Amino acid sequence: MKTAEPEPEREELHAFSIDYLKQDGPKPGMLVHRAYHVLHVPRLMPACRALGHRPVVDGTKGHTNGLGHERRGYRWVCCDRCGLRTSPQGDLDAAQWSIGDAYDAELPGPWPHATGGLSAEVVVGRNTPGASVGLAVGSAGDDHTLSAHIRLSPLGAVYVHTEAFGTWLQRRLNPTGYDTRVTEAGIGDGRLHWRIWAKRSEHSMATPRWRDGSVVIDPRDRLLGELRYSYEPFGEPVAAVVRMPEGDDHEVVLSLRRVRRGRKRGEGVLSWSAEWESGAGIPFRNHSWKGDEVTASSVEVSDGAVEQGRWAEEACAAIAVRVSAMRTRYRWRAPVDEHPEIEV
Numbered sequence: 001m002k003t004a005e006p007e008p009e010r011e012e013l014h015a016f017s018i019d020y021l022k023q024d025g026p027k028p029g030m031l032v033h034r035a036y037h038v039l040h041v042p043r044l045m046p047a048c049r050a051l052g053h054r055p056v057v058d059g060t061k062g063h064t065n066g067l068g069h070e071r072r073g074y075r076w077v078c079c080d081r082c083g084l085r086t087s088p089q090g091d092l093d094a095a096q097w098s099i100g101d102a103y104d105a106e107l108p109g110p111w112p113h114a115t116g117g118l119s120a121e122v123v124v125g126r127n128t129p130g131a132s133v134g135l136a137v138g139s140a141g142d143d144h145t146l147s148a149h150i151r152l153s154p155l156g157a158v159y160v161h162t163e164a165f166g167t168w169l170q171r172r173l174n175p176t177g178y179d180t181r182v183t184e185a186g187i188g189d190g191r192l193h194w195r196i197w198a199k200r201s202e203h204s205m206a207t208p209r210w211r212d213g214s215v216v217i218d219p220r221d222r223l224l225g226e227l228r229y230s231y232e233p234f235g236e237p238v239a240a241v242v243r244m245p246e247g248d249d250h251e252v253v254l255s256l257r258r259v260r261r262g263r264k265r266g267e268g269v270l271s272w273s274a275e276w277e278s279g280a281g282i283p284f285r286n287h288s289w290k291g292d293e294v295t296a297s298s299v300e301v302s303d304g305a306v307e308q309g310r311w312a313e314e315a316c317a318a319i320a321v322r323v324s325a326m327r328t329r330y331r332w333r334a335p336v337d338e339h340p341e342i343e344v
């Protein structure tokens with residue numbers, strides 16, 4: 001007597017949402033940042049229901065790894081339309097079956113219930129600057145089968161993706177390999193950029209520009225050159241001492257620099273900056289086994305201080321203000337000397 005195959009377990013439909021502003025704290029200018037997920041949604045698949053699944057051989061290609069070891073490819077059975085794999089999926093002989101072959105032998109296991117997921121992320125208010133719109137088709141190994149987004153800062157953005165829904169389309173457009181294919185266009189940083197059926201994680205020089213490229217669209221960038229900072233050393237470096245409010249002194253070397261913020265053509269805005277370095281560093285954080293020190297940075301100094309020859313004094317005061325703020329942030333405490341020298 002033969003017993004019936006046990007019914008594969010059916011997981012319950014499950015919907016939930018996440019409020020990121022509540023979870024991660026408020027962000028300036030952002031009014032809503034929420035994600036909505038529905039999991040284990042039954043897939044309709046009318047063609048598969050009416051005609052039955054269409055089993056074909058699916059799998060991975062074998063390759064030789066960096067150590068010269070040969071990795072064999074794997075083969076299993078899936079439905080060419082809906083992408084479902086039998087459960088258990090089995091392990092077919094790769095020498096006998098090629099990926100894409102129609103499969104007419106006995107199935108390694110029964111077909112499972114077909115479910116998928118739908119997700120959306122909604123932002124209202126300020127987010128990543130600029131605007132973009134795009135579509136993506138996942139690879140066979142991706143959790144996200146199809147994705148799309150539209151972003152229009154500072155109004156908002158909507159990102160949606162499916163899990164398993166749209167597998168028919170994914171199997172037609174991007175059946176092999178591990179690369180998500182992206183088609184999108186956007187503006188940001190004064191440039192228009194685009195990607196046309198480009199591999200998501202690949203930014204190679206070999207990729208043709210029509211497939212993954214950008215152009216400058218800000219007319220000021222075109223006419224006058226892009227906005228940049230430039231620094232020029234001014235005079236010799238000088239030695240100075242930074243005294244912190246707690247009373248600890250730190251030797252530093254200061255170098256004055258002329259700063260120009262502007263475009264290639266045109267005047268630009270001039271200012272002064274003092275770059276500083278300290279061999280031992282100025283402590284701002286207590287660690288149980290070691291301290292943390294800041295050893296170099298730069299501060300702005302005023303035109304007047306440079307004119308009057310007291311830019312180094314102003315720089316030392318600015319460094320003390322900066323490091324003091326870091327001490328507050330990291331709740332720094334002056335270390336207690338555990339072995340004070342006894343005066344005789």
Ligand SMILES: [Zn+2]
Binds near residue numbers: 081084
């Ligand atoms: Zn199917």
